[in-house]
Amino acid sequence: MDCTFSFSSATQHLPQRDEEQLQQWKCSRPWYHGAEHSPSPGDQGRTRSPAGQGSLSRRLEPLECRDLLVQNALFTGDLEMLQKYFTRDSAINLIIEARGAELRWTSRKRGLWSLSYEQELTTPLHITASRGYTGCLRLLLLRGATVNFAPGGTTALHEACAAASAACARLLLAFGADPEAVSQDGHRPLHLCKSPDSIECVQELLQHGASVKSRTEEEGDTALHVAARHGLTDHVQLLLRHGAELEAENEEGQTPLNAACAQPHQPQDMDRYYRVCQMLVESGASVNTADRDRQRPLHLACKNANARVAELLLTQGANVNIMSYSGNTALHNILQAAAYKLEHQPELVVQVLLNHGAIRIWPGSLLKVLRHCHSCPRAIEALINSYDRVHVSEDWAEAVPTEVVQKYPRFYQSLFSLGQRPRSLQHLARCTLRTFLEGRLLTVLSELHLPKALHHFLLLSFEDVLY
Incomplete structure (x- = not known):
C-alpha cells in the first residue's frame, strides 16, 4: 500500500485501506467531506493536491488502522510511542473500529448478514481527547490532525466535553474546533457537559462562541x-x-x-x-408551567419525593390542587410514590402539601392508601391526622402485612384501635383550628407567637402514634 505512515517493523502491514469499504463509508458519512476540506493548524499556507498526488493528500485521507501497537499507544496515552508512529509525513486521520457492547445485524457484502457487536468508528484524536491525554492530543494536532473530523458522528470536542476534560477541550478550541458542531445524535458539545467536573468545559465553550440557546x-x-x-x-x-x-x-x-x-x-x-x-x-422561572401531560413542577417534584423542592414551589405560588392530564394532584403523586421512595422521606411531602391546603383524600379511599403506603407509617399518620375522624374497620388490620405491623407496632396498634374509640380532644381542637384557618394556616401561624411545640403540633408533626 502506498502511504507514508510509519510503523514498527513487526506491524507495517497492518494498517489497511479497503477501497470498496472506504468508498461506501465516504458515501454514507456526511462528516467525511467537510473534514476533508477543513484546514488544520498544521496545514496553514499549504496547497492541497488532488487525491493520490503528494504526501499532504495521502496524510489527510482516512485510512483504516488495525495496528494493535498503535491502538495500544493511543489508548494508554504513550506519548513517546506516538511521537515515533505519527511523524510529520504520517497519515494522521486514521479510522479505528472499536467494538461496542450491543449486538446488531451487519452486512459487508450484499445479501450476507451476520450478527456481530456494533462497530464504532473513532480516530486517534477522539481517543486521546476522550481520555484526557493532552500531550498526545497536542502532538496529533501539531502533526496535522483534522480537528473537526467526525467519522463516528461526533467530533473530538464532543468526546472531550463528555469526558469533562477541560484541558483537551481548551486545546481543541485553540486549534479551531467548532463549538457548535452537531453530532450524529443532534447534540452540540455544550449538551454533553453533564457532570459537575465539566464546568470548565462549559466556560471554554462559551468563551469560544457556543450558544446557550442551541437545542x-x-x-x-x-x-x-x-x-x-x-x-x-x-x-x-x-x-x-x-x-x-x-x-x-x-x-x-x-x-x-x-x-x-x-x-x-x-x-x-x-x-x-x-x-x-x-x-x-429566583431568576424568574414560572412554577406553574405545564408540560404536554399537564404536569406542573409540583407534580413532578412530588413524584420524586423532594419535600424541600415542593415547599419552595408552594411558597412561590404553585397551585397545590391543580390536576395533571391523568387527573392526579400533587398529593396523589406522592402517595403513589411513597412506597418506592422511603429513603427520600415521602412523609415530609405529604405533610407539606396538607399544610399548604391540599384537598384531602376521600375518606372511602383511605383503605386503598393504607394498602399501598403501609411501609411508610408517617405518611399514613399525617394523612389520618388531617381528619377529625375516620372509619377504621377490620379490613384495615388485614391491609397491613404482619411483618410491617411488627416493625411499627406502636403506630399500627394505635391506628387499629381508632375503630373502638374516638379521637382525643387535643386532636379535635387541632382539626377545628386547621379547618378555620384553611388556606391561610401558614400565614397566620407565622404571626402568632405560639410555643414551638404547639406550632409543630398544628402543622402535623410526627409522633409515631395516633390518639
Whole structure:
C-alpha cells in the first residue's frame, strides 16, 4: 500500500485501506467531506493536491488502522510511542473500529448478514481527547490532525466535553474546533457537559462562541435543560449569566425547572436539586408551567419525593390542587410514590402539601392508601391526622402485612384501635383550628407567637402514634 505512515517493523502491514469499504463509508458519512476540506493548524499556507498526488493528500485521507501497537499507544496515552508512529509525513486521520457492547445485524457484502457487536468508528484524536491525554492530543494536532473530523458522528470536542476534560477541550478550541458542531445524535458539545467536573468545559465553550440557546435536534433541550436535569448548580448559574432562556420548552413541553423537578435522584442529591430549582425560581422561572401531560413542577417534584423542592414551589405560588392530564394532584403523586421512595422521606411531602391546603383524600379511599403506603407509617399518620375522624374497620388490620405491623407496632396498634374509640380532644381542637384557618394556616401561624411545640403540633408533626 502506498502511504507514508510509519510503523514498527513487526506491524507495517497492518494498517489497511479497503477501497470498496472506504468508498461506501465516504458515501454514507456526511462528516467525511467537510473534514476533508477543513484546514488544520498544521496545514496553514499549504496547497492541497488532488487525491493520490503528494504526501499532504495521502496524510489527510482516512485510512483504516488495525495496528494493535498503535491502538495500544493511543489508548494508554504513550506519548513517546506516538511521537515515533505519527511523524510529520504520517497519515494522521486514521479510522479505528472499536467494538461496542450491543449486538446488531451487519452486512459487508450484499445479501450476507451476520450478527456481530456494533462497530464504532473513532480516530486517534477522539481517543486521546476522550481520555484526557493532552500531550498526545497536542502532538496529533501539531502533526496535522483534522480537528473537526467526525467519522463516528461526533467530533473530538464532543468526546472531550463528555469526558469533562477541560484541558483537551481548551486545546481543541485553540486549534479551531467548532463549538457548535452537531453530532450524529443532534447534540452540540455544550449538551454533553453533564457532570459537575465539566464546568470548565462549559466556560471554554462559551468563551469560544457556543450558544446557550442551541437545542438538541430530537429532544429540543437547551444546555440549561441538560444542566437542570442533572442537578448541576454551577452550570445553571453560569448559563443563566450568559442569557439562557428560563422558559424555553423542549419537545415534551418541559422548561428547565420542569426538567429539574422531573429527574429522579438519590437522597444524597436532593439538596443539589433543591439549589438548582431555587436558582431557577429566583431568576424568574414560572412554577406553574405545564408540560404536554399537564404536569406542573409540583407534580413532578412530588413524584420524586423532594419535600424541600415542593415547599419552595408552594411558597412561590404553585397551585397545590391543580390536576395533571391523568387527573392526579400533587398529593396523589406522592402517595403513589411513597412506597418506592422511603429513603427520600415521602412523609415530609405529604405533610407539606396538607399544610399548604391540599384537598384531602376521600375518606372511602383511605383503605386503598393504607394498602399501598403501609411501609411508610408517617405518611399514613399525617394523612389520618388531617381528619377529625375516620372509619377504621377490620379490613384495615388485614391491609397491613404482619411483618410491617411488627416493625411499627406502636403506630399500627394505635391506628387499629381508632375503630373502638374516638379521637382525643387535643386532636379535635387541632382539626377545628386547621379547618378555620384553611388556606391561610401558614400565614397566620407565622404571626402568632405560639410555643414551638404547639406550632409543630398544628402543622402535623410526627409522633409515631395516633390518639
